[in-house]
Amino acid sequence: MVENVIQFIDWLEANKRIEFLEHDYASRLNLICKLDGLQKAENYIQKIPVSYRGEVVYRTLLVNCVDSNNSRKAEEVFNRIKDLGLPITTFICDQLLMLYRRAEQKKIPEVLAMMEKENIKPSLLTYRLVIDTKGHASDISGMEQIIDMMKAEGLKPDLMIQCTVAKYYISAGLNEKAEAVLKEMEGDDIQENYVTRKSLLPLYAALGKADDVGRIWEICKSSRRRDEYVAAIEAWGKLGNIEKAEEVFEDMIKVCTNVSAKQYIALLKVYVNNKLLSKGKDFAKRMTDDGCHIGPVTWDVLINLYAEAGELEKAGLILQQASQRTENKPYYSSYLTLLDKYSKKGDVQNAEKIFLHLKQAGYVGKLKPYQYLLQAYINAKTPAYGFRDRMKAGNMHPNKDMAAQLVAADALIKSQTSSLFD
Template identity: 85%
Template sequence: MGSGMAMSALRRATALSARDHSISNMMARGSFNGSELSRNSLVHEKGKFCLCSGILENYLLSKSYSSRCYNFERSFLWSRNISSNVGARSGEKDNDSEDGFPDIDEPADGTVEPDEEVENEELYTEGGILDIESDSVGNRSLKNTVEPLLEAIIRAPRHSVNDVFIKWVEEGNSLGRGEISHVMLNLRKRRLYTKALQFLDWLEANKRIEFMEHDYASRVNMICKLDGLQKAEHYIQKIPVSHRGEVVYRTLLANCVTTNNLRKAEEVFNRIKDLGLPITKFICNQLLMLYKRVDQKKMPEVLAMMEKENIKPTLLTYRLLIDTKGRANDISGMEQIIDTMKAEEVKPDLMIQWTVAKYYISAGLNQKAETLLKEMEGDDIQKNYVARKVLLPLYAALGKADDVGRIWEICKSSQRLDEYLAAIEAWGKLGNIEEAEEVFEDMIKVCTKVSARHYITLLKVYANNKCLSKGKDFAKRMMDDGCHIGPAAWDALINLYAETGELEKADSLLRQASQRTENKPHYSSYMTLLDKYSEKGDIQNAEKIFQRLRQAGYVGRLKPYQYLLQAYNNAKAPAYGFRDRMKAENMRPNRAMTAQLVAADALIRSQTLDLFD
């Protein structure tokens, strides 16, 4: 089916009100004047529709496309969406997080996102430091060769990292693009950004390789993460003009998106246009991700621009739109986007199926979810390794203990770490603590590369099931076993104490964690406490956590304002000037928060009238 026919099918399937028609017509004219993004970019050529047409119309016409504004924290730039990083953090009700994936977002039921790369395929291009390594025999041999260098860099103090590079070369070891790519990839995965930047500085200063645009972009990325956007922009001006292209600027744009910096992101986008650089799928997806977090009303602008520029949606584009609909509980709209995909013969991948399944479950559409899970299993679940680790927590979310047990029996023989972790989470979700513990002990016995993140999976099970004593004992075991207690472990422990009512202990632990300089606590750690103080109507402590959250750099998110306002409402205390606070931060309430503000205003009026009685 062509895109025009797909669009017509969607029109027939959706009854349009006069308002819907006016919106659709406005979109067709490209008449968006609300942001710098829209200038000169959305003029529509009459009669020319690409695949985006069906998506655009569907997105606009299915209900409540802009009624809710959900927040996200995920950067998709040079990061992997591994379940340990984005695993369910109970206490983080909107499931924002800040470290690398990824994920688009976590489902309401807390299922873990599949361990799969979701960056746009354009990010890595042949010839630069940023190349992704394949799992070929040649690359496995390269990894073995360069592993001593990587381990030496990891162990070395920051002030002596350069000595490691010098010694490696002096001993006659190879240090070409292959070795550099492997080291950079692994330093990024470990978030050792300072050492990654030191490595790039040394390579550039010693002219070990001829820097290409992707190499400069990698340096821009590290500077953004360590020193901020402004210093990265200064560095870009020093890059030779011949290498100051789309890859460099999209790297800067992606970091603007990571920090939810709407103004700077739109400024960078318009710079890309002014320089005549290509508008790529990656750039469009980054904008969609940003607007999905901070201003969903602007998402149609990006879709219209994609249509004008004849940019076909990627699977990530579809997933962003599907996820937006699912979070708004617009199941009909979500399914219409899926229908558009099918009409265009674009097959939903596992990530999209997972996204749809989680929203079916959260909406209570269990039969639809079960049907989809069976489809995800395929004809032979024994061979369908990629799906197994996803299906375990999804079946658990449906309460299907028999299916969890059935798939886990198949997984046992493969002895894969990610399947162990999925099984621990699944049994924990079902409240079967003993089974989760048994899987953990089996994992410890058979797997040689177990790290702190694997322990944390069971620690989260204890927290989610309010097993305080077991959790405390297990945390001690983690330290005795030499596990690094970092942000993910703090997050699990804070959640454990908070869920079992020990808020003072959780607060103290968060304060201690925030005083450490190497890694700041997760966003969800703050949100766990803010949520609990909100429930209690503890305004003083809620305000304290709110300010500490901002001091940690977690800004531009709506959910903290929702929790803080709810603290005032629960305490029956007037929240004077709250709308002004939000306006000063350019925060726009979604439907749920609008109701909260109405309640807060009513409380203020009531107390004001009481003064005259």
């Protein structure tokens, strides 16, 4: 489909049917990034008339670098934007913050300092990203300082920020502060504000507030929205009230039209999270009987179900069957779940098998599988000969945690070698 769009655009351009402007070139560039990768996209930029190689074009390339988690290329593009004298906008800074939030949080202060120096005004997204970063690092006081700064700038925390703040308060055990945020979220129009109701259900459940979950759910019931039913199923499941979760699901089946696998999966996840293998198996069969489309999401949940129950062979069989489908491949997380379990057991043979299948599925360039695989060797007290070479071949660079793993793995090799001379 994308290839056809690109061919059509090429035809329009070649036959002078439309006159391309910078936004048109940027759209073409975006399609090339998605279909052919960043390198071909960069090559295409050289074909764009110089007068149209502006901020919109390079901003489009930067977004795709960030989406690909390619820090090196993103930084190259950012430096090119600076070298060309193009404007450094809030949007561009937010892209860098999104990139660094995932992997290189130590660089976030550099971006914020640059914004302050260049008098680049933070957006609501800027504050969201920094608040989330602070909360994720358990820096609650730092998170609160950012909120105060935002309010001083005349910006009011939106629903997403409120949910994020409440979540981190709960994680830190600051339940009173979390409740205060939730009450603020409710306001006076909770009867009409379904988006907020949907957000409150899991947060009250995380606080263990069954009465509040029930109260909000009673307000939700009359609207008959599927996403509110799903939120209620998840909330009751989080509280361990399986009967209530099942009751909400059956009510949804009766009153909602077009109930899909997505809604079924909500209850299946409840069974998984509460380690109810028998119920999960029966419900998975019901999904098939009811005509649900079984795809990557369902496979992922089922693999988790069996893996958590210790039935790794069954989980592996589901993964194998799913990987043979041509229309969709299993999620990266499905492979990682099994790899983690085999790693903890020190089952090197099966860990190597999952690692190979993961690479065959096209999930390359990620460090976590190497960490799990190496840990399998360490837990099995088996030397991982040539592991550093394997990492180099995969263009992998160890982080701090994996560097410690490699030291432990090297010790096993030395121990094995020394024992030959005892």
